[in-house]
Amino acid sequence: MKTHQHFVDFAEEWEKMPVKEKRFLLAERMTKGFRRPSILRFWVKFDMVLAFLLDIMHQFDEGVVRWIIAQIITVDGNSGITKAQLNAIERLWMSVALPGHQNRSVRSLDDYKSWKAHELKFFIQHAAPFVLKGNCSEGFYFLVCLLSRIGWLVTQDEIDRESPKEIESRCTRYVKTFQDYFGIEQMKYSIHLMLHLLLVIKLFGPLHLSSCYRPENQIGRVTRKICGTYNNTKNIMDSFLKLQECTARMEDMLCFGNSKIVTTDERLMGVPASPYVIKGAAGTCRLSGQSNVIEDGEAYAKVRREGRRRKECWSRDRVHCFRRAAVEV
Template sequence: MSGLGNCSGALEQRKQFLSQCSQCKKNYKGMDLSNNGNFFVLFPLREQFSSLLRTKDVARQLENSLLKLEVDADPEALCDITDGRLYREIRRNVCDKQDFTVTVNSDGSQAFNSAKYSIWPIQLTINELPHHLRSSNVVLAALWYGAQHPNMTLFLDPFVKALNGLADEGVQWKTSKSVLCTSKVYCISCSVDAPAKASMQSIKQFNGYYGCGWCLHPGVCLPGSTVVKYKADLLDIPDRTHAGMLVDMETAISRGPTNGLKGPSPLINLRGFDIVWSFTPDYMHCVQLGVTRQFVELWIECTGEAYYIGKPSDLRTVDTKLCSIKPPNNFSRLPRSLTQYKHWKASEFQKWLLFYSLPCLEGTLQKKYLSHFALLVNGIFLLLKHNIRVSDIDEATALLVEFVVKTQMLYGESQMTFNVHQLLHMPKSVLHFGPLWSLCCFAFESNMGNILQLIHSSKGVPLQITTRILMQNRTREMLEQASNPVKEYHGTLYKAPELSTGIEVMGDADVFDASQHRSLFLALVGFVPKCVYEHKRVNVSGFMFHSTQYRRPLKTDNSVAFLSDRDCFVRIEHILSFRDVQNVSHVCVLSRLLSTTDLFKSVHIKSPSFLPVYKLYTVNTKMLPCVYIEFENHKFILQLPNKYETLSRGARTCAQGSLFYPHYVITLYGHFFSGHRALQYPHM
């Protein structure tokens, strides 16, 4: 399948376009191919990145990140993509100091409930931007629209050529000092779900033999089944290599599928792209919507099994615990019944896995199955931490290997799914590209929702999306050049909450009697302030905390915090503020001393004990929320793995969608599905 030609994309030129297929010698009209509903739009990337980097905050953050990369980092610490070993190796071999890299994603979503037409965008994020900025500035590289899945060779080939063009000529932008900088752009990583990965990698699907793109596990088809499983008792299975994949792809051209490879993938032509390890196991699809959901379904649906908890009495016990939990208000959803798991979103499975499952299942699920599931909980938590040490990866590897092996022992070979198998490759992927959250599909899925909201009718869907995104982002680009009154007026129309970075006490203040705690103030600041005020709430870097005196929230609880600089937990009983002799404001919390013991052999699940001794703690930006669970006879404090995934939508910087330049040429590739090769055309 190949292109038939190009046009500017203007309506009249599309109508008049004529071309002959080189294979069947049949003539095609541009309008006929367009009306057939299978084509895609390719957006020039240079203009989009230039437009994005005209946003001052984005350019400043990118500049700072590139400067930090010049400093030798701690080789034992992984805090983001840029700390990954494969990232550093690719950057060292391919990039100059001013160049930046991107992650690519492609996935489909149904455009209408009553029709089978779907959109398949190719989306990009800049790896060197901070997490919140790259999540809110997703760049749209191409958009396929049709009734069938795209032909990935046809779809990816022009995309690869466009990116290699950026690797040759680069993108120009101005630094904070107005210095003109030319940065080359390299695509070095890909975050997609398993079906999209198979088509982009040109490998068999996960339900076929040799369907794993990271290793040469052959897969086993169990008696009476047509689905391939990935048994854990096969020994000495080697990892795939980039060079080995190229050999297998070449062999597949003449001999058919070789080690699962069906032929060459266009992505092998991307400079700096490793066809094996540039693909990362996606945490959202593999763990949350995959393994976690799989085990919930097993426990509830498999009657007669030793791990079955689907009896009404058992479900009632678990649901009573689950629905009584008051999570911190930065969680976007409240817990809901386990019986509704088929309707849970990925974020709900995430919270269930990390925070709710072990406390709720204790006493209901048999101990050996609970201990087995705790291996997954603890292993994934370690790979989600904000600062991951190499020792954490080693520990997570041991936990996940044990989990996979015991899954086959406890649940049988039929449960050795590809999602379970992928867990074995996650630690190595984290070593290559940083924590699991750094290359997750959440940002791309969120932007997919933004794109779908731009469709208002069934006619001309790609042109609707393109035109409306163009208008939105042209407004944002103009806003950068607007006067302050215009920016203020725009702010009144579109109230986009920004990520707070400071400390702010909230609500009314009452006078607090400091004389009762003289020794605590003397120990903290060296004097007893004359005027101390008590507040019910305080905002710390976008996280809201409240004291136990605050009675308003009925379904959330933000009274427990982890002080990372002191490595301790606090239950906030009073939030206090005062000024010192230099008139400098201080904010602190008063809490009883709290000791904890580890539960479930976990690093993040604690059993608290409150001592009758009070202590004052200074509030700083190292203060992070925790999940506090209180059942009839048990209390739990659960630490969050990082601060990025748990910020509620309202606390994040609002995603504005992809940025586009107002004057560019768009290439449309019409696709006539009759076995012939397709048509090309461009601009609107």
């Protein structure tokens, strides 16, 4: 389906078909991606092609890139990679150090089916040209480098005047070269959509700004706060309230500058990982995981003494401790 008019024409044709023919077309997947007539075709100012943007996360990273990795790990396949070369690629890939903002370590190519989208993105844009150099056929390496360049161009924060020409040229060249190398039978829909990347950029700007990366990330943050299958809303709110309460307590404890309390915090919460950062006069505390009651008697005694000094009741059920945290004094 290339234009809105195709939908309108096929909808009219569909309505005139007998039920038997409709079932046959659906069973044989001959409906051109059209399942049934849509009311959207009656919207005068709505174009069913231009109105839906192309999601770079699903189409490019989880579509094209994942398929390319499947070719890489296939020994003696279209990529021309031997078993020895695959082992060399694996060693190089596992030696790659991820940047600091990444919260995952490098995973084996054998586990590519379970990779997250940002792992696929990092592999094709940064690692693939490095790990595949000299370890695959020249034609396959050219395709990978071309794909890497396209992925980087379409996800820049800003796209200058010269980039659209390069994007269009490289996308067209990639699709044609892909067909020549793998054959027309391997021309997947996600490969064809690369010809539409420039149109989507002109309509919506850099593709990562309108992709599913941000909403998927927010969904992940919410689901990590669900601790059970019953009453999910309450689980989310309880986790949020505990985190806020712990935030206030920890900020107070770090701000008054008591070195003994800070030392206790370091000992009780010594794992460096956190999506939550608290900055105070005495340093920075990074919290993560679920909150717990302070079980260490000596540590709780120090916390309670500080509560008395502040003329507050810091009982065990009111002070929450995150055991997974890093305190930087």
